[in-house]
Amino acid sequence: MDPAAPLLLFDSGVGGLSVLAPTRALLPYAPIIYAADNAAFPYGTRSEAEIAARVPALIGRLVERYKPRLAVIACNTASTIALDHVRTALDIPVVGTVPAIKPAAELSKTRVIGVLGTEATVRQPYVDDLAARFAADCLVIRHGSSELVELAEAKFYGAPVSVDAVRAALRPMREAPQGDQIDVIVLACTHFPLLADVIAAAWPGVALVDGGPGIARRIAQLTAGQPWPASPPPGIAVFTAPQRAPPASALVRFGLEEIRAL
Numbered sequence: 727m728d729p730a731a732p733l734l735l736f737d738s739g740v741g742g743l744s745v746l747a748p749t750r751a752l753l754p755y756a757p758i759i760y761a762a763d764n765a766a767f768p769y770g771t772r773s774e775a776e777i778a779a780r781v782p783a784l785i786g787r788l789v790e791r792y793k794p795r796l797a798v799i800a801c802n803t804a805s806t807i808a809l810d811h812v813r814t815a816l817d818i819p820v821v822g823t824v825p826a827i828k829p830a831a832e833l834s835k836t837r838v839i840g841v842l843g844t845e846a847t848v849r850q851p852y853v854d855d856l857a858a859r860f861a862a863d864c865l866v867i868r869h870g871s872s873e874l875v876e877l878a879e880a881k882f883y884g885a886p887v888s889v890d891a892v893r894a895a896l897r898p899m900r901e902a903p904q905g906d907q908i909d910v911i912v913l914a915c916t917h918f919p920l921l922a923d924v925i926a927a928a929w930p931g932v933a934l935v936d937g938g939p940g941i942a943r944r945i946a947q948l949t950a951g952q953p954w955p956a957s958p959p960p961g962i963a964v965f966t967a968p969q970r971a972p973p974a975s976a977l978v979r980f981g982l983e984e985i986r987a988l
């Protein structure tokens with residue numbers, strides 16, 4: 727294993743940074759390539775066919791170019807639709823990001839949990855399967871919100887995001903039958919941990935489950951014993967639309983010091 731071989735994280739936009747942060751905390755010497763398909767952002771309003779065609783092709787190009795030791799699909803939408811296709815196409819380990827329904831069900835006292843994702847994620851059979859396996863005795867209320875994805879992205883770019891706007895985006899979940907009994911919400915979109923403080927203010931008392939730290943532990947487990955460089959190289963952010971990349975000052979906070987085009 728080449729110590730310089732990076733970890734590759736992939737999302738439609740800045741959401742995957744909520745997976746990158748706990749990953750860097752566990753693996754501070756890991757070289758990082760963070761790739762965002764921001765030319766096609768947002769994924770959540772696209773069709774299964776578009777995502778299933780786009781994601782494996784882009785990750786394939788990134789793997790050829792950067793020779794990562796492991797790829798992380800740091801996006802629930804892309805993972806619930808295209809994880810199997812990507813795994814079949816690559817000969818490196820691929821870690822997916824799928825809704826953390828199991829820990830949410832373990833935590834819920836009311837047995838009513840919310841799954842907050844994109845429109846595309848919440849309609850996936852993958853989510854039916856997770857709910858049936860891990861939350862069979864819970865009422866699982868799903869809500870897909872492209873507004874929240876846009877708000878998370880805007881917040882990262884430096885725009886103010888109001889609690890009222892987030893409360894309005896959460897209203898369909900809260901007003902669903904028994905929605906007022908939800909005590910745990912799965913943040914089933916990697917953009918949403920970036921908004922967690924505002925979501926918590928908009929829905930006080932509810933517990934928010936972020937799958938990011940669990941994904942980071944999985945990456946650490948899969949790379950255990952592998953060599954890393956003696957000092958961490960600057961992270962590289964790769965965008966499919968680099969002219970619309972987020973401000974460099976925001977990326978630097980995640981160790982991403984160089985912006986490139988794919």
Ligand code: DGL
Nearest residue numbers: 741768769770802803916
């Ligand atoms: N961050 C992504 C997810 O976890 C998708 C957001 C989007 O592009 O709609 O689902």
